[in-house]
Every structure is written in structure tokens, then in C-alpha cells.
Amino acid sequence: MIQVEHLFKHYPDKVALDDINLTFPAEQTIAIVGPSGSGKSTLLRSLNLLERPDQGKLQIDDLTLDLSQPITTSQILQIRQKTAMVFQEKALFTHLTVMRNLTEGPIKVQKKNKQEAEAKASELLEQFGMSELADRYPYQLSGGQQQRVAILRALAMSPKYLLLDEPTSALDPELEAQVLRVLKDLAKKDTSMVVVTHNMAFAEQVADQIVFIDDGKVGYNGATETFFHSDSERIQQFLGAMSF
Amino acid sequence: MIDFFNLAVKYLPELFMTALKYTLPLTAIAFFFGIILASITAIIRVAKLPQNEWAAAALQLLKWLAAAYVWFFRSTPLLVQLFIVFYGLPNAHIALFQSAWVSAITVFSLNTGAYASETIRASIASVPEVQKQAAESLGMTSAQVYWNVVLPQAARISIPPLSNSLISLLKDTSLASVITIVEIFYLAQQIAAANYKVLSMYILVAMVYAFFTSILAIAQHYLEKYTSRFAQ
Ligand SMILES: Nc1ncnc2c1ncn2[C@@H]1O[C@H](COP(=O)(O)OP(=O)(O)OP(=O)(O)O)[C@@H](O)[C@H]1O
């Protein structure tokens, strides 16, 4: 379980997170939705401390951090061991092949030996039908392939929690569908996922829980069904703006 | 023409030997120290200030020193720097270096380091931020991110401009002649003064420089080809 309490993040001219209290249970898929600039990325990136909130409590399983206190490097690394992240932009290591993108973390961070890491990477590539891409460099892949490899790079770390920030927003609809299918599979396998998405159809189908972030605050936190049939004016307005 | 060939046959071996004994070692040693200096300077200049107040103040001081160093060596002529260190300082009884060699290596290293630090700084900055974050999110320490992700990519980007620096440095070592180092240009001058074949001797020495810089340019070409295998 990941839990945040009274999370605040201030920018000089903006309160990006304004007293956020949330629980992300393990083995569930939670979709974070909300208008552009509302603080979704800031929230997600606070969960693995890529973003440093000014105040609040962050708990991942048995590790609890008071974010207003100094945090040690080893605490940050502990958090990062439990989580893996997929980014909105192309974030594969451009100087490494697909195979080495998948083995870099396991070898350098988890100190696995090369054979073990490669065996696991091959297994993942096989499982997601991408074995033939193993020796290519990122520039030799389509956008959709790059993003699916990025998901595998995260999975190769066997993270307890998978964090995804709009993993499909840079893709064409067809490529988006490829990536979403992968995520749907993962959700079915009880992977613990927190995914920021602008794709409402995907959120509705896949999420066990919806978190609606509105201007730095939690505007809704609960069952997926209820969110999409909410009579809250603000939610209806948001859902209306997302369709046409 | 015949005359020129005779001169070439007579003096080229000596010019080459001198290049191997003076020009090339001077270039190699100064480039080696220059790159180390440049890397340290660049890393200081791009480093983010830590949260700890004292550490931040210390780093800020280093950043100013690094900026002043780069500013000084980029804004003054190499020849003037050589004169200051070899003639100026001893004259003011600041006898840092008695030796012409040490003076030359010091000045050439510092000069190359100043220029190359800008190259390395720009190369480091050109590695996409999101790749660094991806590496951090995998659990890499800052040092691991630098070593595994930033450096390999920055190195590739910096090959053409650093090759330029190396080629310039090789040619600039001719300035060492003014502080009594008998490198190939000095040698050519001495021979020309004795045999009066001024034009021929200077063309010969130009050819020797062109020979070695061309080898560097060819090496650069293959290095670029090898390191660009991961880009279009
Ligand atoms: N470094 C920064 N300095 C100042 N303001 C920032 C900075 N980063 C983000 N913000 C602001 O914080 C707010 C939240 O940003 P965030 O990226 O979390 O939004 P988001 O919900 O992910 O938006 P989007 O859907 O467009 O990705 C925005 O208003 C943004 O302008």
C-alpha cells in the first residue's frame, strides 16, 4: 500500500499539491485523472520522490517518511526499489539496445548477473511479443514500441508498484491501443498500478479506483462506476470536456 | 623543385623525430590534463546546489572560481599566457616554474581545459532530462546516472568539438618555441636561419603539422562512426 497524508507542494506562483490524502492499495489499478495542470504528474512523481513535496507523509509498505524532514539517499533508494516509472516522453536510454535497456537496472542497481538479467528480459520480451526487437536501438522503434519497451524496462525491475504518467499521450490512436492492451493485461494480473491518464474509456474499463485531481486538490476518490455516473457538477463538467 | 625535394629528404626525418619527441608529447600531455580539468570544471558548473547550507556555499564558491578560470583563459591570448607564466612570474620573483616544459604543459592544459569545459558542459546539458529521471527512477545513485547514462551520451556528442580542441592544441604547441622549447617550428626556424631556404623550410614544417592533424581528423572520423551506431 502507498499512502500519502497532508501532501503539499508549492511553486513560487502556484500550489501544485494542496493537502492531498490518498491511499493506493496493492494489487489494484488506480487511475489519476483531471484537467491539464491540475497536479497529476506532480502527485505521481511525489510517490517515488522524483518530485520533492514540501510537507506531508509518504508511506510505502513498511517505510514511512516525513517529507518536511531531510531525507537520506538510502531512504530515496529504498522507495525507488519498490516502484518503477513509465514516463510520458520517450525515456528509453538512446545509447543502449532494447535488451540493454531492460537489463541496465537489474544489473547496475539490483546487482543481478548478466545471464540472469538477460533471461528475465528475454522472457518479458517473449511474453509481450517483442522478442525480435531485442537488438534494436530505440531510434529503430516506433513510438508505440518504444513505450511498450519502457513498460517492460519498468517491469524488469519486478517493482511492487508500477507508476505511469500518461504513457500513451504522445501516441497515435492505433499505437495507443497497443500500449493500453499491455496495461490492461497487467491490470488483470493484479499488478499494483497507479496510472495518470487522459483516456477516459481506458480508465473506466481498467481502473479499480479513480482519483480525480482538480487544482491541486482531490476532487474525487472512490469507485470507478460511481465516478463515471457522478452527479457532481464539477465531475460532469470535466467528463463533458473530455468527450465531444 | 628538385631543390625542395632534396631539402625534404634531408630535413623531414629530423622534423618528424622532433615532432615525436616534443610536439606530440606536449600535445598529448596537455590534452590529457586539459580534459581532466575540463571535466571537473564542467561538473562543478552544472552541479545542482545541495540542500545543506554550508555545502551549497562551498559549491557556489567553486562555481565562481570555475567561471573565473574559464573567463580568464578564454579572454586572453595563449601567447600572452605563456609569456606571463614563463617570463612574467619569475621576473616578479614568483618562481613557480623554472622549466619551460612545465610552463608550457601548465599553460596549454589550462587553456585547453577552459575551452573543453564549455564543450563538456554543453554535452552534459544536451542529454535529455527525462533519461536521467528514468535512470533515477530505476534506483540509480547520482554517480551511477552520470556514469551509465549521461557520460556515454555526452561523450559521443562532444567528440567533434573536442577533436577540434585537440587539433588546435597540436598546432598551438608551435607557440612553445617562444619560451625556448625546441619543437618543430623552432627547429625549422633554426635550419632556415642557417641555410636561407626560408620558404621551403616553412612549407616543410607546415606539411609536418598537416600530416599529424590529418591523422587526428581521420581518427575522429572513425571514432564518430563507431559511437554513432545508436543514432540515425
Ligand atoms: N517547475 C515548476 N515551476 C513552477 N510551476 C510548476 C513547475 N512544475 C509544474 N508547475 C505547475 O504545477 C502545476 C501542476 O503541474 P503538473 O505537471 O503536475 O500538472 P498535470 O496535472 O500533470 O498536467 P498535464 O495533464 O498537462 O500533464 C501546473 O500548474 C504547473 O504549471
Ligand SMILES: [Mg+2]
Ligand atoms: Mg502531467
